[in-house]
Amino acid sequence: MSDTPAMADTRVPAELELMDLLGYIYLQHGRPDKAAVLLAARDVLAPDDTRTLLSLALAQVRSAKPARAIDTLDRLALLGAMDAPFHLVRAQALHALGRSDEAAGAMRAYVSMRATPNTATAATHAAGLAARS
Structure with missing residues (x-):
């Protein structure tokens, strides 16, 4: 049986x-380097997916690559995906870079946005991941 375009679209x-x-499992089991590689590949296949980019940034923070995480978060900001989980991961990345004042500002933005009711976003699951680190 050959692959038709319709089959490829569903696969x-x-x-x-x-x-x-797999990226989520790697993050949950202390393998952020593997998660970062996998999520970077995932980003190549379907670029600009906000959930993937936030998970990738979190994996980069956890694998001691906060500068890369900031670059990834900048891409998210350009897409307009600056929700509460974005600010939480950004605070962690900035703190890892020793940029305490900016990290505090990002954390304030996280707390402020978290306190206001909002609709679910594609990146909401990352808040739970980031809070556990």
Whole structure:
């Protein structure tokens, strides 16, 4: 049976979901380097996915690459995805870089946004991940 375009269209999202799941598992089990590699590959396959970029930034922070995380977060900011989890991961990255004043500002933004009710975003799951680090 050959792959038709219709079959390829249904398979690709499943493959991307598997990559998301593996990235999450790697993060939860203390393998942020593997998560970062996998999520970077996932970003190449489907660029500018806000959930992937936030997870990638978190993996970069946890694998001691905060400067890369800031670059990834800058991409998210350009996409307009500056929700509460974004600010939490940004605070962690800035703190790791020794930029305490900026980190405090990002944490204030996180607390402020978290306190106001908002609709669910594609990156909401990362807040739980980031809070555990």
